[in-house]
Amino acid sequence: xxxxxxxxxxxxxxxxxxxxxxxxxxxxxxxxxxxxxxxxxxxxxxxxxxxxxxxxxxxxxxxxxxxxxxxxxxxxxxxxx
Numbered sequence: 001x002x003x004x005x006x007x008x009x010x011x012x013x014x015x016x017x018x019x020x021x022x023x024x025x026x027x028x029x030x031x032x033x034x035x036x037x038x039x040x041x042x043x044x045x046x047x048x049x050x051x052x053x054x055x056x057x058x059x060x061x062x063x064x065x066x067x068x069x070x071x072x073x074x075x076x077x078x079x080x081x
Contacts, residue, residue, distance in 0.1 A: 056081045 035041065046054050057078065064074040 053081050 049057070060069065060074050060077050060081075063069040064071060069077070
């Protein structure tokens with residue numbers, strides 16, 4: 001039975017796919033590569049953000065992952081950066 005992976009858009013980028021494929025990622029790399037080839041991913045855009053925004057977004061995401069913010073709070077705070 002083939003696994004169906006549920007991954008975030010951030011993980012499913014060409015750079016990550018190449019890294020997984022290069023290290024013999026197996027079916028995970030194959031699934032990510034197929035997902036990317038179907039046009040279901042977004043490009044990296046962090047370099048377009050204002051200075052310091054990447055760190056602020058990172059801190060907000062860490063607060064969400066750590067259970068200190070809800071998803072809705074994190075998204076609302078993104079608009080304040």
